[in-house]
Amino acid sequence: MSKKSERLKKNAARHAEQGAVKRERTKRIDRPIVVRSFAGTPSECDWIALRELVPAATAPLHLKDQPEREVALGTVLPMAVPAMVREDGSVFVAAQTSIPSNDPSRDIAHALLRALAAQPGDLLPIETAPLDGPTLAEILTDEPLEVTVHEDFGFWLTEAEKQSADVKASMERANETVFPTVRLSSVEAAYWCAPGPKAHVRWPVPYAEDSLLDALARLSAAGELTLGEDTKFAGQFRGHGLLVPVWDVPIDAHPDEFEKPIAAMKERIEAALAADEPLNEAQRRARAGIIGRQVSLR
DSSP states (O other): OOHHHHHHHHHHHHHHHHHHHHHHHHTTTOOOOOTTTTTTTTTOOOOOOOOOSSSSSEEOOSSSSHHHHHHEEEEEOOOOOOOOOTTSSSSEEEESSSSOOHHHHHHHHHHHHHTTTSSSTTTOOOOOOOOOOOOOOHOOOOOOOOEEOOSSGGGGGGGGGGGGGGHHHHHHHHHHTTTOOEOSSSTOOOOEEESSSSSSEOOOOOSHHHHHHHHHHEEEEEOOOOSSSTOOOEEEEEETTTEEEEEEETSOOGGGGHHHHHHHHHHHHHHHOOSSSSOOOOHHHHHHHHHHHHEEEO
């Protein structure tokens, strides 16, 4: 095949893929939005982190009806597919896909069930789950996620040399997006990361939004909303119905240095949540400033 023919073939494939993406987006317009899609799923906060914040990670999944099947969650899969079956028969389902969903728990569960019936080597295309399809909470056991953070996407493959050029190219592109990330162990679902010249601690928390904003405001007004020297509270994301507070931390500090500070922060937040007196003027100003630094992910 000439270089020109090969280029035309690639362009046609790209346009076809873009058309499929547009059609899929159109299908989702009337779909109900589920604010806390991962509510009821064990490790809800880790699910949000793997869906929105962590570049490369995996976690085993345990099925209620097929406990013998080897199934795992991966943040991203080759060519952004929602699920795949490796050549050894193990099933992977993606936390992140190229098309946002109004109900990711149901869509991920649907992709997982489709993958269980697929063949080794299959990469499953995107498909919207039926409105009455099961959620992750309905098909998974109550075991919490055991997250492993990876430096790259090598977990995709069992025999890299046998993979197609498309899969290899997809891995190269995906590996370029990975940045240093460490899951902290002292609290659930807190992650240190260095996506650029700054490092951060990002922590999805399970508390009700309004109550958490009040608690953060109390701590901010008291000067107790940092993780130590040379750190500062940067704001928060809002994702899948929960807030994700973010702290800027020194880039040259080891992630382990924030284990004790984030555990102490959890204690301070819980103490502030228990306060029942109304916010004073300084705390109200702090709350308004915190809301002003909020970014919605989903």
